[in-house]
Amino acid sequence: MSVLKRFWPALFGIVCILGLWQALVVITGVPGYVLPSPLAVMQAFAAHQQLLWHHAGITVIEIVAGLFIGCIGGLGTALALARFHGLRRTLLPILLISQAVPLFALAPILMLWLGYGMTAKIVMATLIIYFPVASTCYDGLRQTPQGWLDLAQTLGADRRRRLLRIQLPAALPALASGMRMAASAAPIGAVIGEWVGSSQGLGYLMLNANARMQVDLMFAALLILVTFGVALYFTTDALMRRLMPWHEDRTGATS
Amino acid sequence: MLRLTRRLMGACLALVVIASGPAWAANDDDTSKMTSLKVMLDWYTNPSHAPLVIAQQRGFFEQHGLDVELVSPADPSVPPKLVAAGKIDMAISYQPQLHLQVDQGLPLVRVGTLIATPLNITLVRADSDIESMEDLAGKSIGYSVGGVEKVLIDTMLEHNGVSPEDVEMVNVNFALTPALIGEKVDAVTGAFRNFELAQMAQEGVKGRAFYIEEEGVPTYDELIFIANRDTLDANRDAYTRFMAAVEEATAWIINHPDEGWEAFKASDPALDTPVNKKAWYNTIPRFALRPATLDGRRYETFESFLLERGQIKAKSPLSRLAVDLSQP
Numbered sequence: 001m002s003v004l005k006r007f008w009p010a011l012f013g014i015v016c017i018l019g020l021w022q023a024l025v026v027i028t029g030v031p032g033y034v035l036p037s038p039l040a041v042m043q044a045f046a047a048h049q050q051l052l053w054h055h056a057g058i059t060v061i062e063i064v065a066g067l068f069i070g071c072i073g074g075l076g077t078a079l080a081l082a083r084f085h086g087l088r089r090t091l092l093p094i095l096l097i098s099q100a101v102p103l104f105a106l107a108p109i110l111m112l113w114l115g116y117g118m119t120a121k122i123v124m125a126t127l128i129i130y131f132p133v134a135s136t137c138y139d140g141l142r143q144t145p146q147g148w149l150d151l152a153q154t155l156g157a158d159r160r161r162r163l164l165r166i167q168l169p170a171a172l173p174a175l176a177s178g179m180r181m182a183a184s185a186a187p188i189g190a191v192i193g194e195w196v197g198s199s200q201g202l203g204y205l206m207l208n209a210n211a212r213m214q215v216d217l218m219f220a221a222l223l224i225l226v227t228f229g230v231a232l233y234f235t236t237d238a239l240m241r242r243l244m245p246w247h248e249d250r251t252g253a254t255s
Numbered sequence: 256m257l258r259l260t261r262r263l264m265g266a267c268l269a270l271v272v273i274a275s276g277p278a279w280a281a282n283d284d285d286t287s288k289m290t291s292l293k294v295m296l297d298w299y300t301n302p303s304h305a306p307l308v309i310a311q312q313r314g315f316f317e318q319h320g321l322d323v324e325l326v327s328p329a330d331p332s333v334p335p336k337l338v339a340a341g342k343i344d345m346a347i348s349y350q351p352q353l354h355l356q357v358d359q360g361l362p363l364v365r366v367g368t369l370i371a372t373p374l375n376i377t378l379v380r381a382d383s384d385i386e387s388m389e390d391l392a393g394k395s396i397g398y399s400v401g402g403v404e405k406v407l408i409d410t411m412l413e414h415n416g417v418s419p420e421d422v423e424m425v426n427v428n429f430a431l432t433p434a435l436i437g438e439k440v441d442a443v444t445g446a447f448r449n450f451e452l453a454q455m456a457q458e459g460v461k462g463r464a465f466y467i468e469e470e471g472v473p474t475y476d477e478l479i480f481i482a483n484r485d486t487l488d489a490n491r492d493a494y495t496r497f498m499a500a501v502e503e504a505t506a507w508i509i510n511h512p513d514e515g516w517e518a519f520k521a522s523d524p525a526l527d528t529p530v531n532k533k534a535w536y537n538t539i540p541r542f543a544l545r546p547a548t549l550d551g552r553r554y555e556t557f558e559s560f561l562l563e564r565g566q567i568k569a570k571s572p573l574s575r576l577a578v579d580l581s582q583p
Contacts, residue, residue: 034340213359
């Protein structure tokens with residue numbers, strides 16, 4: 001009941017948008033291959049359930065694997081940068097340059113290196129996730145309040161302990177926003193990979209549906225992606241809140 | 256900031272007016288007779304589109320009172336949709352695709368033919384152990400986006416006694432040659448005999464082609480002009496003149512292949528590549544000599560073939576699929 005209470009405004013908004021969309025399609029009589037109605041999308045969803053879930057399973061594996069490897073890698077990089085000052089001069093510029101590379105342009109080359117299987121998609125998702133996590137976490141590690149560090153020094157903590165016991169917890173809020181960003185970007189990475197070349201996955205399904213003018217099926221696949229992206233975002237959010245019970249979140253104050 | 260933008264906009268507007276002033280003045284007397292047509296290609300400009308580029312360059316369109324604008328799409332699935340939506344007058348598409356789209360209720364109709372033979376081939380590396388299509392069992396086949404690609408390859412495989420379940424289909428989204436040369440797939444289908452073979456040779460890899468019309472698929476027109484059925488009568492005259500200009504350009508290309516190549520590459524510096532030059536000469540024998548003329552039987556046969564394969568729900572009459580503008 002309380003859940004419903006919390007979410008009804010959002011639900012109401014979504015229902016309104018869907019209603020408007022349906023009305024727009026009915027009133028303008030726009031053909032299905034240009035814009036399918038929400039009802040047509042739902043019908044396509046029901047009709048192609050098995051197909052959709054099979055391909056969704058593939059994409060979900062790619063996303064989760066990419067998210068996991070990307071987060072671990074990003075976190076490791078940030079910790080290494082904070083711990084070893086020598087690394088900063090070499091690694092940090094590379095990290096910054098790599099942020100500026102449009103990953104979409106890399107995708108076709110990745111396929112040619114790694115083939116059209118799952119590996120290339122996981123690498124693609126990993127790359128998209130790795131940079132925001134590494135950079136936000138590193139920024140967080142650098143912004144520990146000086147007082148805490150002085151205190152740690154007084155209590156005789158060595159550098160490693162200071163990093164793991166003081167700087168890392170202090171960096172968690174920054175890391176959380178990086179993780180949330182990564183969670184919503186992860187599906188993009190996997191789908192870009194599938195879009196460039198694949199034999200399974202939601203991106204593959206969408207490519208084929210588009211070519212066959214089954215726009216309703218394409219939207220149904222999109223719906224699954226969006227749902228999964230939102231679920232991933234909230235899961236990450238909840239997990240991060242769990243990790244830092246001391247951190248006040250002002251958005252939660254109203255409920 | 257805003258003020259600067261406004262000033263710039265004003266300056267741009269002034270420039271446009273100044274630049275186009277003389278043009279208006281010059282065209283004032285003949286715009287009344289000129290019909291403008293917006294034509295979308297199926298893919299980026301390549302030698303398959305030669306008659307259009309040449310008709311544009313040598314003024315054949317103009318002589319027929321046409322002001323033609325050629326546009327390339329961002330994605331090859333787009334042109335038919337734009338024709339159906341009435342956003343462009345004509346598009347280049349593929350005959351097999353037309354059958355499927357008419358079946359789906361799109362108001363499209365073939366009004367002319369650009370390439371009168373299939374171009375579609377299944378391509379493997381000459382140094383591979385795939386001597387015939389029978390050897391494709393258990394292999395991976397790359398294909399490009401295309402609603403009909405899967406049907407055609409399945410037919411070719413079954414014709415050779417291979418079950419479609421025994422091959423892995425990989426959508427390589429237009430990177431056909433790179434995927435095959437990089438040995439990421441064992442074969443590619445939907446490659447064009449006039450272009451991809453030349454592209455492979457350019458990379459120093461010999462290709463082996465299996466021709467679709469020799470592997471159990473009825474022959475068809477690879478590239479056709481499609482228009483909107485609902486506005487056909489209003490534009491019939493313009494389309495007829497368009498086909499006449501394309502016919503003249505094709506004849507001129509066949510008579511002057513070398514000069515044609517020079518003219519073609521002059522239209523856009525990006526076209527001047529060794530692959531395009533090879534493709535240019537490969538394509539010449541495949542142009543429709545009479546673009547407007549309709550081979551009705553060809554369309555009926557293909558429609559029956561797709562119905563038999565369960566790819567269309569019902570058989571459309573020939574008049575819904577194609578018109579013959581060469582009929583007086």
